């Protein structure tokens with residue numbers, strides 16, 4: 152929950168009641184033909200100010216408000232109404248997004264990375280808690296240092312998994328994870344690690360030049376969902392900018408299991424990282440959209 156202060160300019164208010172209708176906390180009433188705050192604002196959603204046709208309501212957060220101005224492109228001035236949105240354009244960006252695993256050796260400008268975070272911030276968050284965090288790795292050498300720590304983690308995992316008796320013992324104790332890891336990942340990770348160490352081949356980030364790590368501070372009501380929704384916005388934003396992107400689940404797993412990796416990135420250990428989004432200018436294009444399996448839709452009529 153964010154602390155906020157709601158101001159109502161009674162001279163501007165025409166008593167239309169839009170704020171009364173929109174407020175999820177039912178905090179507004181019309182008193183003597185003017186809006187009045189008669190209840191308490193529970194999560195500072197800002198909808199009252201956003202909907203007021205008279206601009207009579209202001210919500211000032213005690214925290215600083217993020218200005219939605221973008222540095223790397225000119226956003227349209229007006230907030231689009233649904234009928235103005237080109238669904239064809241939106242759907243084509245969604246359909247064209249693919250995981251990129253071939254990148255140019257060209258850095259991604261800082262302002263582009265910052266704009267992607269702002270695009271991420273337009274996502275919804277449970278009870279508007281906005282407890283998400285965004286950590287940007289902005290250069291290839293830093294990506295390599297991050298990758299080195301992840302390689303160390305998976306090297307340790309592979310050494311553990313090599314022990315048949317340990318796998319068996321853990322499995323007997325009701326912890327089959329190491330056995331599953333051995334069967335599903337051990338061989339391919341062994342190969343990827345030897346390519347990383349001996350030939351400098353990057354099968355982790357695929358040569359991406361930058362990454363955005365989306366996480367959450369403790370205290371949000373739905374931290375994982377919030378981070379994932381922001382991440383999807385970032386993926387689509389990157390696609391619309393012509394950038395390639397790829398979620399790196401292996402990096403998330405390593406960050407989750409080994410605090411030292413987080414510490415090396417100066418990310419507080421209390422923060423949980425939910426996605427690592429590798430980014431860079433693509434060196435490949437996908438003229439055809441993704442093939443997806445047919446999904447049965449369950450109609451509940």
Ligand SMILES: Cc1cc2nc3c(=O)[nH]c(=O)nc-3n(C[C@H](O)[C@H](O)[C@H](O)COP(=O)(O)O)c2cc1C
Pocket residue numbers: 248249250251252355397398399400401402441
């Ligand atoms: C949670 C998650 C983790 C992923 N982790 C990796 C990864 O570690 N390495 C990788 O190359 N791709 C990773 N991917 C990308 C998927 O393989 C990819 O999204 C999937 O094959 C569909 O392809 P598309 O993204 O091109 O449509 C991940 C995707 C998701 C959603």
